[in-house]
Amino acid sequence: MAITRRGLLAGAAAGGGLVVAWWLVPRTYRTPLVAARGEHVFGAWLKIAADGVVTVAVPQLEMGQGITTILPQIVAYELGADWRQIAVEPAPVSGVYANIPLAQQWLALWDSHFTGLSPASDDLLATRFAQSNRFNATAGGTSLAAYEIPCREAAAAARAMLAQAAAARWGVSWEECEVENGLVTQGVNRATFGELAEEAAGYTPPDPPPLKPEPPREKPLPADVDAAPAFPRIDLPSKVDGSHRFAGDVRLPGMVFASIRHGPADGSELESFDTKALAGIRGLKGIVESKRWLAVAADTWWSAEAALAAMKPRFRTTAPVNSADIAARLDTLLTAGEAHVIAETGFGGDALQRVDIGRRYEVEPAYAAPIETATATARFEDGRLDLWMATQAPEQARLAAARAIGIATEKVALYPTPAGGSFDARLEHDHAIEIALIAKELGRPVQLVWPRRDELIRARPRAPYWMLLGAQLAKGAPGTPGGAIEAMRVRVATPPSAREFGQRLFGNRTTMAAIRDTAGKADPLAVAGAVPPYKIPAVMVEHIPADIGLPVGRVRGNSWGPTIFAIESFIDEIAAKSKREPLSFRMSMLGGDVRLAACLQRAAQLAEWDGGLDQSGQGLACARLGEGPDAPRIACVATARQGEGGVRVVRLSAAVDIGRIVNHDIAKQQIEGGLVFGIGIALGNAVRLRGGLPEEAGEAALGLPTLADCPEMRVQFMASDAAAADPGELGAVVAPPAIANALYSATGLRLRRLPLLSDGI
Structure with missing residues (x-):
């Protein structure tokens, strides 16, 4: 269905059409950025200060994937800035940062009634939804698809404005000016960004913005070459020296610390707890009781946790979940x-x-x-809630917190913090609801940190x-x-x-x-x-x-x-x-997918593939994440060897096609991190549930890989002209089948359950 102005006006007669028309009409947003002293705002994406520092607003959650480097890198490239003058700040929640590609991916999740009318109508609905609901969630590998072009356009506009300001000073045409390495030059004339920022901010950029002919691109390096990155991670120094601030690092005057206990994850209700057991525990500041959880606040988190352990809260559940029951249910459904x-x-x-x-x-x-369990800090004063937390869906977290304590969403200010890992866990916002209720009940600033046990129970x-x-x-x-x-x-x-x-x-x-x-x-x-x-x-x-x-x-x-x-x-x-032979068998079925074929061949070369013969210990797997022409691809060969303590994975060799590479170093980190995550999925421990609770709830129970468990990893990116794609999921999905096939080659045993060793060998 093609949506036209005539069609929208005609629909008004059916009742509600004018409302629909108003909702569908594109809108503009004023910039949400606020300039500090000496700064000048250039649209919604960047500010330039008098000292030449360029601050880039990033509307995505940094959870280790490097987005607070990649988007600023794109801006620096298009602006002509020196990488050493780039700074970052979290973007405020605003419709201008709408993640439209993710809204398109998830269209069936937020609107199951009007999807599929036509590609054009789906795109229009997704755009309006994302903008109207300030939907800038971080998920689905959509960051580049959503934000690369807006970042480039904003930077190109700012570059033109700087050139216009310089040209006015020098009495030349702005097209004659060159902008590079943080300087605007024309012949012998030169000026820094800081010197021009105030004048440049008043100019109107050309429309459309003068984008550079080529988008940012880095050439793939050979697997064994480890060159210094052209754009080192901005967050790396602070993470190394410990100054990087997560939600748990926030400190407010008069703040107390809270821990929490949840019941089993199947709708259990708090039944009882023993307050008499609190005698002798110092520094307690309050108990907050909810239908499904119990929280205690104290001067220190350890005191709050000790209090909860002493109180022994009990939960009532009507139908506790057990792993054996889940397996039996799935077993029955699979065939019947x-x-x-x-x-x-x-x-x-x-x-x-x-x-x-x-x-x-x-x-x-x-x-x-x-690594970082759910953590949030909040202050509730004068009917307003200030919230510091890591969230992949900030506007949804604001809405949930506001509804929980009965205030308008506009009364909630959310200050995004980076996450100490997420893997999509921070798309959920239970801790936003809980911290809002706790802060309101206590009437003072409070920081909530879930124990590891509750991260597993509530996750x-x-x-x-x-x-x-x-x-x-x-x-x-x-x-x-x-x-x-x-x-x-x-x-x-x-x-x-x-x-x-x-x-x-x-x-x-x-x-x-x-x-x-x-x-x-x-x-x-x-x-x-x-x-x-x-x-x-x-x-x-x-x-x-x-x-x-x-x-x-x-x-x-x-x-x-x-x-x-x-x-x-x-x-x-x-x-x-x-x-x-497994490689040639796969190659014979690839049809016209030359990109995946190239990945398979290159992975085989990296691993010195021997055909996966019996006892060779080599296993092969490949994946394409999506059906479109720009879907990312990966092939991986796992090598397993018999050794002390059993069979070990000693090498993972991967060839990857993610299209145009924006930052080679970060892309490689993502693939390697994904492969390690996949090792944990393949060789870790299954979490067994009894009565709705994990039988074991500590980190050790998961059997996650340590540094000693990580094999040699060789990663080669393929040269490609396809659109840039996200590499974050690739290693995680290809490693388990490659490892399973390698273990079959090494032992002759075919393991068909993940985790592979959940039932032993």
């Missing part, structure tokens, strides 16, 4: 549950006349478990996945290899996790209400990645929405992790059954 067809290619399910090979794969719930893990894959294979002619896949069927039993998450984030629904509201609904986002990247004549993907009683959410890799684990393990099993 009602399935919804999510995707069909070729002749779809009709093409599968027989099942020559069928395999089942199981993926346990996975927890984000960032929503990535959903469990039970998957059944079947394939029909071609019979090879005499003298030719068989095993070509003619048709494939993928059945996935998992909760509609994306819809459930959307109900919490956008609908402000409680945990259990979100589960009830989405029960039985098909969820394409929950099975993303189940369509293989290969040219298979017929594929059908079915989703069986599972109600498991356990709240689930987003964790790094999201649905791509489980589905790619199953697909790449299954492809390896078919190759073994057909006596086909």
Whole structure:
């Protein structure tokens, strides 16, 4: 459906049309930046001070992925600034920083009624939603897609304004001026940004902004070359010396510290606690009781935590969640549950006349478990709430906090802080609600830090996945290899996790209400990645929405992790059954995807691939995250060796195509970090639930990899002219199947459950 002015006006007669028309009309926003003394504002993205410092506003949460370097780098490149004069500040919440690509990705989560009318109408609806709701969430690898062009345009406009100011001084045309390394020059004339900033701020830039001919780009380096980065991370020095300020570093006059206890994650209610046990514990400042949690504030967090331990709060639950019950439920649904067809290619399910090979794969719930547990600081005075916290969705956190204590959203000021890791955990805002209630109840500034136990109890893990894959294979002619896949069927039993998450984030629904509201609904986002990247004549993907009683959410890799684990393990099993070499078998099915083929070949070269022969210890996997031409790609070879204490992964060799590379150093960090995250998913421990609570709740229970567990990693980026893509998920989703295939090669045992060693070998 094409939306036109005539159509909108005609729709007014149907009632409400004028309101719809008003909502759809694009709006402009004044700059939300505020200049400090000596600073001058240049639009919504940057300020230039009299001393030449260029401060860039970053509307995305820094959680280790380097966004507070990448966006300023883009501005510095387009502006012609010296990297040493760049500073950063968090952008205030504003519609001008709307993350439209993410709103498009999640359109079905915030508006399930009007999606799919037409690409144009979906884009328009997403734009208006993101702008009107000040939606600048950090997720889905959308930062560059959302903000690179606005950053470049703002910087190009400021560059032109600086050139105009200089040209007026020198009596020349501004097009004659060059702007580079923090200086504006023309012949023998030269001036610094600081000298020109005040005059330049008054000029009107040309429309459209004069962008440089080429976007920022760095050439890929060989895997074994470790060159100094052209744009070192801005946050690195403060993280090294300990001065980087997280939410837990905020200090306010008269502030107290709070800890908290939550009940099991299935809607439990606080039943009792023993206040008499507090005798002898010093520095207590207050107890705040809620329906589902209990918090204590004290002079120190340790005193508050000791008080909670002594009080032994008890929670009542009607239907406690157990891991064994979840597995049994998924097991039943996988074969007997009602399935919804999510995707069909070729002749779809009709093409599968027989099942020559069928395999089942199981993926346990996975927890984000960032180093920094949920932390927030708040002050409630004169009907206003000041909130310091790390959040991937700041406006949604503001809304939730305001509703919790019954004030207008405009009465909440949120000061974003960086996160000590997130892996999508900080898309949830439970701690924003809790700190608002605690601060209002106590009437003084307070800082809340969740214990690790409560981070696991209250966190929503990535959903469990039970998957059944079947394939029909071609019979090879005499003298030719068989095993070509003619048709494939993928059945996935998992909760509609994306819809459930959307109900919490956008609908402000409680945990259990979100589960009830989405029960039985098909969820394409929950099975993303189940369509293989290969040219298979017929594929059908079915989703069986599972109600498991356990709240689930987003964790790094999201649905791509489980589905790619199953697909790449299954492809390896078919190759073994057909006596086909795993690399050439994959290459034969790639069709026209030359980019993924190049990644496979390069990864094999890096690893000195020997064909994955028995006992070689090498395993291969690849992934393409998306269907569009600019989807990022990765191939990885894992090498495992028998050693003291069992089989160890000794090397991961990865070839990556993320299109144009903006910052090679940060991209490599993201891939390496993702590979380590994937090692934790593959070789860590499953969190077992009994009575809705983890059987073990400390960091050690997760079995996360230590530095000693990290193998040699060789990462090679491919030269590419595709649009720049985010590398953050790639390593996390490709490492588990590569490791599973390597362990099969090393031991002859096929492990089909994640974590791979959850049931032992």
